[in-house]
Amino acid sequence: MKNFLRLNVSLLYWVLVAPFKGQLFQISPIFRQMVFIGVRATPMVALTAFSIGVTLAMQAAHSLQELGAEIYVPDLVMVTLLREMGPVLIAVIVIGRSGSAVAAELGTMKVSEEIEALEVMAINPIRYLIVPRFIAMLIMLPALTVLGNYIGVFGGWAVCHFALDVTTAGYIIRALESADTWDLYSGIIKSAVFAWLIITIACNAGLHVEGGAEGVGQATTAAVVQSLLAMLVTNAILTALFFFKA
């Protein structure tokens, strides 16, 4: 925990303070990480989001058909997707894909003395290794979430169009009417917070690996489990803050 906080402090320094002291980011490593964390994850995110959209629509239809209110399926799909399912499940995908990979990669660098070598070459490992991953994650997870929202809505439409009596025009009108921009923004805020948690937990686990391959394996598992837990708990807290009024 102490290490985690220290990592966050030095990250904030390198992201917020150092650029104003003339130590700018290097752009190309950020793009390389964005490709890895974001672009390469799009097929998985698309498939996940489509499945969620379809599932949500089917469940909504099941409940609403009994009330004869099939027309409200889009409402449920939109709100659940934008507020909860989109950010959470896409974060799950990114944890499984990139959180584990970042922890394993940094852990391997730690045990093979690469990080020590960087320090001895007077290259700050936080600046050189962590900052690009941090920025890439902070940009790409919200971007993936927005993408996932589109695809999920499309999945909901597919159910309505092919299996229910909701027309395309009706779907679009209801969808736009039911969701306001805050639903979208709250999801994006959530995913930005998740991005922060995922990448700092993964980097912290990787940077503090002890021992050889075994340590790398443990760190990777720890990174995945801890970020899942942190993400879900944080999601509950954010939902309480954003939407719940007792």
Next chain:
Amino acid sequence: MPDSPPVVEVANLVRKFGERTVIDNLSFTIQRGETLVIMGGSGCGKSTLLRHIIGVIKPTAGSVKIFGDEITTMNDRQIAEVRRRFGMLFQSGALLASLTVGENVALPLSQHTDLSSDEIEQIVTQKLQMVGLTGFNHLKPSEISGGMRKRVGLARALVLDPELLFSDEPTSGLDPIMTAVVDKLTLELTRAEGMTAVVVTHDMTSAFRIATRMIMLGRGRILAQGTPDEIRTHPDPEVQQFINGEADGPMPLNLSQDDHEHHPHVKARPLVSAQHRFRHKMP
């Protein structure tokens, strides 16, 4: 020369890992322009000693001064300043696996200088040529041999033209010809360009070829130190056993950890026999 302040000054250095004392009250200095060779049995703490000098780990007790400043109490920024002035070759090479050979060597240049990429590429090619590696720029470290990785590590350590070089077993895993090339490079840089070098090596031919002074470690202490000639004729049979590479002698095989610490000093053998066994000649 001895009037100028030492480049490295180690005083009463102690390092314990748990109960085990790996470095036991070590003191020595390194003068500018010297080539100090550090020898000693495997696991006697040579790499650990280097790690203390470059400030990667903090000692249990004692002081390490580098370029006149105490490194054990510096903050990260001060250490980074000092580290730009020396190069380090790790025992494992410690190349970044995600970068190519060329990018590895270029790394200190791209991070610490404002050179254009053409200039960087030119320097990288030249440094790689110095260590006998031309045309390997685009391979990944996993695609080259262990000895080649070592030499890439050396090229990287030299790329900023440091005034001080730490080299942890630069010639292990190299064939005799490549060893000679690396030794010649070290000699050129130290003798002609005044670089100071600290070299850990097990290779006695190489050690006697490049050293201006030698230190032999054992049981966390200095067993012997002096010029190559003094070491070659050192009366301590343990030293003689080491430089002649004999299995049988005062340093027994298969010591347990505790034995290493408490091994009693063995009675000296006659000097005559020690000299008789000597095989290494200066080139």
